[in-house]
Amino acid sequence: MNFLSLFVLVPVLMMGGLFLAKTLKQIRVVAATGASLLLALAVGLVFAYLGERAAGNTAEMLFTAKSLWYAPLHIYYSVGVDGISVAMLLLSAIIVFTGVFASWSMGFLEKEFFLWFCLLSTGVFGFFISIDLFTMFMYYEIALIPMYLLIGVWGSGRKEYAAMKLTLMLMAGSALLLLGILGIYFLSGESSMNLLELARAYIPAETQYWLFPLVFVGFGVLGALFPFHTWSPDGHASAPTAVSMLHAGVLMKLGGYGCFRVAIFLMPEAANELAWIFIILTGISVVYGAYSAIVQTDLKYINAYSSVSHCGLVLFAILMLNQTAMNGAILQMLSHGLMTALFFALIGMIYGRTHTRDIRELGGLMKVMPFLGVCYVIAGLASLGLPGLSGFVAEMKIFVGSFMHADTFHRVFTLVACTSIVITAVYILRVVGKILYGTVADEHHLTLSDANWYERTSTIVLILAIAGIGLAPLWLSDMIDGSLLPIIQNVKL
Amino acid sequence: MDYSNFIYLKEELSLIAVIVILLLYDIFGSKKSLNYFQPVACLLVGVHLLLTCCPARAALAIFGDTPVADQVNAGVYPLLSGMYNLYPLGSIVKSILAIGTLIVFLQARNWLEGERTIIRRGEFYLITLFTLLGMYFMIAAGNFLLFYLGLELASIPMATLVAFDKFRDRSAEAGAKYILTAIFASGLSLYGISLIYGTTGTLYFTDIPAALTGSALQVMAFVFFFTGLAFKLSLVPFHQWTPDVYEGAPTSVTAYLSVISKGAAAFVLMVILGKVFGPLVEQWQAILFWVIIATITVANLFALRQQNMKRFFAYSSISQAGYIMLGVISGSTLGMASLVYYVLVYMFSNLAAFGVISIIEHRSGKETIDDYNGLYSTNPRLSVVMMIALFSLAGIPPFAGFFSKFFVFAAAVEEGYYWLVFIALLNTVISLYYYLRVVKSMFINKNESAIAGFRSDGYTRLGLVACSAGILLLGLLSVVYGEIHHYSLGW
Numbered sequence: 001m002n003f004l005s006l007f008v009l010v011p012v013l014m015m016g017g018l019f020l021a022k023t024l025k026q027i028r029v030v031a032a033t034g035a036s037l038l039l040a041l042a043v044g045l046v047f048a049y050l051g052e053r054a055a056g057n058t059a060e061m062l063f064t065a066k067s068l069w070y071a072p073l074h075i076y077y078s079v080g081v082d083g084i085s086v087a088m089l090l091l092s093a094i095i096v097f098t099g100v101f102a103s104w105s106m107g108f109l110e111k112e113f114f115l116w117f118c119l120l121s122t123g124v125f126g127f128f129i130s131i132d133l134f135t136m137f138m139y140y141e142i143a144l145i146p147m148y149l150l151i152g153v154w155g156s157g158r159k160e161y162a163a164m165k166l167t168l169m170l171m172a173g174s175a176l177l178l179l180g181i182l183g184i185y186f187l188s189g190e191s192s193m194n195l196l197e198l199a200r201a202y203i204p205a206e207t208q209y210w211l212f213p214l215v216f217v218g219f220g221v222l223g224a225l226f227p228f229h230t231w232s233p234d235g236h237a238s239a240p241t242a243v244s245m246l247h248a249g250v251l252m253k254l255g256g257y258g259c260f261r262v263a264i265f266l267m268p269e270a271a272n273e274l275a276w277i278f279i280i281l282t283g284i285s286v287v288y289g290a291y292s293a294i295v296q297t298d299l300k301y302i303n304a305y306s307s308v309s310h311c312g313l314v315l316f317a318i319l320m321l322n323q324t325a326m327n328g329a330i331l332q333m334l335s336h337g338l339m340t341a342l343f344f345a346l347i348g349m350i351y352g353r354t355h356t357r358d359i360r361e362l363g364g365l366m367k368v369m370p371f372l373g374v375c376y377v378i379a380g381l382a383s384l385g386l387p388g389l390s391g392f393v394a395e396m397k398i399f400v401g402s403f404m405h406a407d408t409f410h411r412v413f414t415l416v417a418c419t420s421i422v423i424t425a426v427y428i429l430r431v432v433g434k435i436l437y438g439t440v441a442d443e444h445h446l447t448l449s450d451a452n453w454y455e456r457t458s459t460i461v462l463i464l465a466i467a468g469i470g471l472a473p474l475w476l477s478d479m480i481d482g483s484l485l486p487i488i489q490n491v492k493l
Numbered sequence: 494m495d496y497s498n499f500i501y502l503k504e505e506l507s508l509i510a511v512i513v514i515l516l517l518y519d520i521f522g523s524k525k526s527l528n529y530f531q532p533v534a535c536l537l538v539g540v541h542l543l544l545t546c547c548p549a550r551a552a553l554a555i556f557g558d559t560p561v562a563d564q565v566n567a568g569v570y571p572l573l574s575g576m577y578n579l580y581p582l583g584s585i586v587k588s589i590l591a592i593g594t595l596i597v598f599l600q601a602r603n604w605l606e607g608e609r610t611i612i613r614r615g616e617f618y619l620i621t622l623f624t625l626l627g628m629y630f631m632i633a634a635g636n637f638l639l640f641y642l643g644l645e646l647a648s649i650p651m652a653t654l655v656a657f658d659k660f661r662d663r664s665a666e667a668g669a670k671y672i673l674t675a676i677f678a679s680g681l682s683l684y685g686i687s688l689i690y691g692t693t694g695t696l697y698f699t700d701i702p703a704a705l706t707g708s709a710l711q712v713m714a715f716v717f718f719f720t721g722l723a724f725k726l727s728l729v730p731f732h733q734w735t736p737d738v739y740e741g742a743p744t745s746v747t748a749y750l751s752v753i754s755k756g757a758a759a760f761v762l763m764v765i766l767g768k769v770f771g772p773l774v775e776q777w778q779a780i781l782f783w784v785i786i787a788t789i790t791v792a793n794l795f796a797l798r799q800q801n802m803k804r805f806f807a808y809s810s811i812s813q814a815g816y817i818m819l820g821v822i823s824g825s826t827l828g829m830a831s832l833v834y835y836v837l838v839y840m841f842s843n844l845a846a847f848g849v850i851s852i853i854e855h856r857s858g859k860e861t862i863d864d865y866n867g868l869y870s871t872n873p874r875l876s877v878v879m880m881i882a883l884f885s886l887a888g889i890p891p892f893a894g895f896f897s898k899f900f901v902f903a904a905a906v907e908e909g910y911y912w913l914v915f916i917a918l919l920n921t922v923i924s925l926y927y928y929l930r931v932v933k934s935m936f937i938n939k940n941e942s943a944i945a946g947f948r949s950d951g952y953t954r955l956g957l958v959a960c961s962a963g964i965l966l967l968g969l970l971s972v973v974y975g976e977i978h979h980y981s982l983g984w
Contacts, residue, residue, distance in 0.1 A: 070975070072827060072974075073900070073903060138891070145889045149932070152933060153936055153937055159937075160933065160937060164926070164929065171921070172919070175919060175922055176918075178899070179902075179911065179915055179918055182902060182903055182906040182914070183906065183911070185903075186903075
């Protein structure tokens with residue numbers, strides 16, 4: 001068996017283990033072991049991948065394996081990874097690992113929580129290892145549905161409304177996607193669901209023009225494409241901590257990755273012709289998300305809108321269709337995934353202590369819980385793009401890449417998107433100043449404790465990853481660059 | 494007369510044997526021995542199922558007739574001078590229906606052991622098997638006469654089943670409604686068939702296509718014929734009877750009605766549309782196009798507001814029939830395979846859901862969605878079974894419903910029905926909303942007075958486990974679909 005399948009097998013085995021677990025301790029042991037195993041697998045994969053490349057293996061996808069599943073529709077269970085999916089798998093493994101520790105003490109129904117959490121991870125990992133459209137789509141949907149119960153049961157605030165809205169909007173997106181996939185399958189004339197084979201086939205241009213928007217919007221809904229982003233603030237705000245982390249950190253990346261891997265890779269002509277429409281929409285996402293974050297008072301809403309802005313930037317960069325910007329897009333996915341997970345983890349920890357997320361009721365937390373305070377500052381700085389942290393590398397590449405286009409349209413929109421950096425600084429510094437410094441807002445807060453060991457584990461791992469990307473981005477960016485070539489060549493035709 | 498042909502009628506003959514044995518048992522069995530009626534009935538149906546499942550080729554090889562076996566595998570083999578058709582896919586569908594019936598039997602115990610029904614429990618099994626026999630004839634028919642015979646045999650006893658709880662007003666009312674609509678529908682079909690006979694001069698499926706010219710009268714004949722089956726399938730606008738009958742009938746009967754009867758009708762419709770009305774393909778595709786859109790959309794919109802679980806599932810099953818029709822309209826090999834597979838998956842999902850409804854209704858007498866609030870806290874296993882059934886119906890992976898929906902969509906897209914599939918897909922989102930409503934009430938809503946926890950009896954549990962296993966495995970194991978596809982014929 002191909003070792004990539006372990007990424008799916010481990011969460012499934014975890015579910016089996018959880019099912020048998022009787023006590024809370026057993027549940028925690030299973031979850032922590034499984035998550036650590038996944039993280040180890042992902043790190044191992046990075047080394048194996050780099051090793052293969054260094055040894056001169058130039059295949060588009062490495063570690064490929066396939067076995068026939070549904071012969072009548074040429075559906076294979078086929079897996080394979082390139083630099084981009086390796087990066088995404090690493091991201092997912094980190095977020096799952098830290099997510100488990102962030103939800104160490106759920107309080108009730110732990111078993112069910114972790115069961116759904118594992119199902120969600122199965123979907124996420126499966127999506128990134130698949131190179132078959134059908135299995136990719138299947139994993140995509142597997143990742144969507146646990147969200148409903150995770151938010152509905154363990155969430156807070158208007159959880160039922162948020163869960164339903166999120167599920168229905170994402171399912172509507174996947175409905176478009178399904179039609180797009182069937183269209184690609186039947187109209188490419190290739191009788192294959194394999195991404196690589198489809199990329200070599202020629203889908204007629206007039207077909208591409210209607211398939212591209214279907215697929216792009218279908219994935220774009222998950223990537224918070226304006227005006228289909230409205231599920232995101234409500235969903236993230238209501239979700240429990242680990243789910244917010246996984247959702248904003250990884251699931252939204254499924255959207256970006258899908259747009260890139262399916263929409264742009266398979267339909268390059270339409271991508272070139274229709275990019276402008278989506279550049280306008282994503283431009284709006286970027287700026288609108290940032291402005292909305294300024295006026296929010298709920299910490300989670302602030303971060304949710306900031307995610308809309310940052311994920312908008314991912315799609316924006318992908319649509320620039322050149323190597324620098326796309327590389328930036330992938331880095332941005334990683335960087336945003338990590339820092340947003342850190343944000344949500346910290347917010348969860350703060351909320352768990354103060355029982356409020358309203359920034360007007362918080363203040364001076366740096367004195368009370370210095371560790372969490374410092375972590376929050378680091379996350380904030382990464383988010384506003386401080387050099388040395390991951391955000392800077394990504395945004396730099398994106399804006400340089402998009403400014404490479406010499407025409408007015410692209411340049412104007414690059415400038416517009418650039419303003420988001422300033423706005424980001426405004427809302428991040430506002431929050432940091434308000435909740436961390438100044439006088440303690442509530443007497444009761446003085447008695448609160450700082451982070452405990454599992455919370456520290458989760459935040460430190462994330463901060464290490466963020467700083468790691470910020471300080472040594474080159475190996476990552478090289479790994480991604482090598483895999484971007486086939487896509488760029490396809491786009492340039 | 495050459496009696497050797499009867500060997501090939503193994504499905505029908507073994508079912509008749511089962512019926513005769515059960516009938517004698519019911520009449521002559523002592524009161525004490527009748528307590529074992531359910532296990533005996535299940536066992537006999539199981540034996541019959543083994544015979545049916547046994548692939549045609551293997552069965553024929555046992556009797557040493559390999560040339561016929563090859564012919565059967567290659568396509569349709571007419572028997573009894575063309576009256577009866579032997580074809581592998583037909584046997585597959587028959588065994589699917591038999592599996593469904595077996596599960597219904599397993600789940601019926603709770604209800605049948607009630608004080609008012611216990612003296613008549615034998616009738617339930619017998620009448621159900623009679624309707625099953627009628628469906629077998631419909632599937633195997635090579636002539637409109639046999640088809641009509643099967644249709645009547647499947648419809649009229651069904652009305653007595655619907656009215657089985659005659660001491661309950663609702664059940665009696667539902668029985669009356671069912672028999673009136675069923676007879677009306679059969680009448681329309683019969684009128685259509687007579688017009689076909691009038692214009693073509695034959696009732697044999699194989700001879701009719703050559704004589705079909707597409708004249709107005711023939712189109713009218715088709716419309717009448719189609720209307721009759723559409724009643725059975727409860728396609729919009731012929732669906733009005735469904736919610737009332739589903740709500741009034743005993744839950745086990747509702748389950749049988751919503752799955753077995755519907756599945757058989759859908760398959761037969763596809764076979765006849767392809768085999769007999771092939772020359773009128775443009776006309777019936779145009780009709781089906783709008784019928785499908787109306788069925789899926791109207792049923793979904795009505796399902797949104799239902800409170801009673803059985804009415805809710807009535808509308809849900811109407812919309813599911815619309816999805817099944819996507820396989821019919823494509824008319825391809827893929828479409829036929831997808832249809833059969835869809836029916837199989839739908840059967841497991843719906844029977845699981847009805848199994849839960851039935852047992853909860855029996856234990857607590859409650860049947861509205863609000864009564865299910867907080868069910869997970871008291872009956873976690875039943876809630877989980879219900880949830881996977883609902884997810885499967887909504888088409889969520891990794892449950893089998895996802896695969897079956899994908900295949901019918903693929904079949905329709907293959908023939909270029911992009912808009913139709915688009916509308917159907919949007920409707921899956923609506924349907925997800927109402928399926929999630931039930932999930933929400935079971936898992937999320939809090940309830941102080943949730944239905945008390947209980948342990949269900951072994952038979953019911955066996956039935957639910959079988960359904961759950963079907964829902965979980967049918968999609969992931971591609972062999973079932975592969976087998977169905979292998980024997981499917983495009984027309």
